[in-house]
Structure formats: C-alpha cells, structure tokens
Amino acid sequence: MKRAATHGRLISIALSICAIALGLSLPAFPYLPMYTRSTSGSAQADHWDLNAFPLTYSVNPSLGSNFTGGGDPIQIVGASFNTWTSAPNTAVAISRAPDTTVHSAAFDGVNLICFICQDKSSFGGTTDTLAVTITTTSDAAGQDTKHGTGSTAAGQILDADIEFNPGVQWSTGLTVTGNQQHLQTVAAHEIGHFFGLDHSAVVRAVMFPFAPDVSTTLSYDDVAGISLLYPKGMPDVATGSIAGTVTLQGGAAVFGAHVFADSISTNLPFGSNIRKSAIGTMSRPDGTYNIDGVPADSYTVTAEPLDDPVTDSDISGYASAFGKGSVQINFGTHWH
C-alpha cells in the first residue's frame, strides 16, 4: 500500500526502506530514549548500566489522605515496575531497597519513590503537575556514581527519583472518579522515564504524552523501547529492524522525522497482554532511522513531521542532544 498526504507548499519526501530483516544488530540510537550529550559531543541514549551497581528503588512510605480506592500505593508502584521488567525481550530487574525518610529528589544514590514531596519547584507550584521523574546521568565515564564506583559511559543513569504530587487526589483502585488521577497509570508512565525512555509519538504507547485516564499495560512501542535499552540475550519473540533514510526531494536529509511501522495484520506476536500499536522512532541528523524491536509481521512505514499532537517540545532532549535547535517539520506525511 502506498499513500501520500501532503499539505500546502512543496512537501515531497523520499523515504527509502533499506532493510527489513530479522536479527539485525542494534544501531547506536534505537527508539526514543532520553539522550545525554557527551563531553565529546555525541548523543548517548540514557540507560542504567545493570552491571555497575544493584538497581533498586526506595519508598518513602509516608502517605496522605489523598490516596483512596482501597489499593496499596506501594504495591501499585511495585506492580508498575513489574509491568516494565516483565516486558517481552527485556532483561532489566529492579528490587525494592529498605524504605527511606528522604522526601525530596536528589542525586544521592537513592532512587526515591515519594508520595509526600513538598518541594514547590518540582511541580511548578500547582496540582496540575501530577508527578515528575528526575534523572541524573553522567556526561562521561569516570564520574562518581554515589555507589563507590565510577560511571562507565556518557548517558549512564546514576539516579532516578519519582515524586507524586501530594496535592493530587489519587485513585488506588481500578477506576477514577471526579478529579481523581489513577496512580498506576501515572506510575507506569513515570517508570518508563525512570528506565530512560523519553516520550513517544505513537498514540497508544504508555510513553505517549497524552494518555487515557486508566492505562496500565504496555504497547508494542513501549516493548520495543524497553527491550532495546535492556535486551534479553535470548529474546522471547524474534524481532528485526526496519531501516532507511528520510530525505526531501533533492536529497536533503530530514532530521527528527517521526517514522513508524504499523502492522496491517491482526497477528499478536507479543501475545494478548501487550496492546498492539505502531512502533516508532526518529530520524537522525543525516536522515537515517532504524525502527528496531519489530516482530515479524507486515507493516506500512510512515514518515511524518512532529507537528501535533506530539511535538519537539514533548521530546525535550532529542534535538539538543544532537546539537540542533529543533526537529524539522517542513515536510508532509508519507506512507510506504
């Protein structure tokens, strides 16, 4: 199937699909992690080095009366971590360390989960900010990790803290009512950031910046992201890569095009517990892209500008990590 949708001025794009094959090795910049610009100027995907020190989180168990619904917030956070760590093709484990009395995010060697966090600047002084995830990465190898070791590379996550706004009414049940927010839905999204994922432009992804009131299961796009950051040696499901280059007519490379593969079948290669969705990525400064973590299936591939509803603003570090001011949106959407 091949369709083209163009708007207004010349917006021609040439998108070449160079390869679709199972078992390709990982490219340098898979999927949409957050990025750290290294001291040498290269963009490195943020991730935990699972061999550097034990990956744990500590809960400050203090709770307010703003948690209702019958569930245990600490267990809900644990379940949300499990949602990610049990993703297909993913080898990342995290354990709960002893509880803490720390109530403010900091680079201190404690990966804090905090329900009563009072720092005004974290939430911008409103209850409209439900939760924040604050990560600290190293810009180079050899930085103090707060665990008695040096960092191993630029982009290594050294600390991550999730703060839930104490002014928000949280539902610990299965649904929300009135002005409540669903704790597990928000936790699932924040934990994606905790592991190093940035926002996704794929609508059904947990990491999409706008989400349903209740959504706690991963999508194919989320699975691709987490499994590429933390790949399992023997994957549960064979996956491959779709690679290509996005250029304008005339050959100029397009930086920051959102390119995604969308299945045209009803197959469920990741099983029924993972919500089927497109799998996306962004093109690099030279226009090349790799959509990785793609299970065997039939796909259409689409390149589109990141111009709504998700924009450059939602993927805060991508352009700057490549030394760019913003992604390009001066082209139209094309399907292949």
Next chain:
Amino acid sequence: MSTRRFILAVVFLSVTAFATTVVPASVERLTAQSTHVTLARAIDNRSLWDASHGRIYTLTRFQAVRMMKGSLPTIFTVKRLGGHLDGYNMKVAGVREWQPGDNTVLFLQPDVDGNFIVTGLMQGDFRVVRSSAGVLTVNNGVRGARQLDASGQLTDFQGSRMSLNELEQRVRKAAAQ
C-alpha cells in the same frame, strides 16, 4: 496533523496528559495561578548545586519585554530544577531548557529565594515562534486533545497553540477578573 493521525487521536486521547505528568491547564487557569505573566527573552543560563549538593538548578536570566500581569524588574531570574554541571546532567522529563535569545511568554510564581518558578513546569512556558505566514505564535508543548467518553460524547480540550496576540488578550482579560 495528518488525517490518519487525527482519527487515532479522537479514538484514544483523553484530557489527562503526561509531559512529565500534567493535567492540561487553560491560559485562564495559568493566569490565575501566576503572580506575573510576561513576554521575555532569555539572556543566559547558570547551573548550580543546592546546599546539599544533591540537586542541580539552572538559573536563567530573562529580559522582560512586555508585562501582561503584574510588574517585574527589567531583568529577572527564573529557577528550574535540572541542568548540566560538573559532568552530570539532571533532567526532568518533558521540561525544556532555554537558550539565550529564546523568546517566551512566562507564567511565574515567586520562589522562596527571590527567584521565580514557572507555573506548572512546561505548561507556563509558551515559546514564541514566527509562523511561515509571519504571525507570531506560541505553544507550551501541551497540545489540544479530544476525549471520547464512555457515552461516546466527544469533548474538545483547548490546545495551547495560538497566536501571541490571542494569548496576550486572554491573559489580560483573565488578569482583570
């Protein structure tokens, strides 16, 4: 936005937004929550550790270009959590940095240290860009969304993309109430 993506948005979006995780706030709500609103231009950035050496803050000096609510000195400083310092990169997912020369409409609250914070993190930060038609437009990265509720009713949420002129009129009207 492509037609195809629009259809997807209608089906799946709700008004709860994640961007670190925020509920979209209207211009009027942001105005009510803010003591100051101004069009401003970023001058420079300086990152520093807090007293416990656990948090990196970035102080950005701005030049006030045109006040829309309240009164500020010509040069004022905004503090945000996160920044680059001493080989470390602290970031809050979804929150953007300012570069010198960036023009933005800021919704501000005073912090306890005499600096200002942005109301609602990225929500109170409307970057100004000139459209291809030459119109100054603003957006805060928190987009419009449509909600399909259980009864099948569609509800529009007013997105953040608008002209600078519209934003200013809405701020001034809300501030006067």
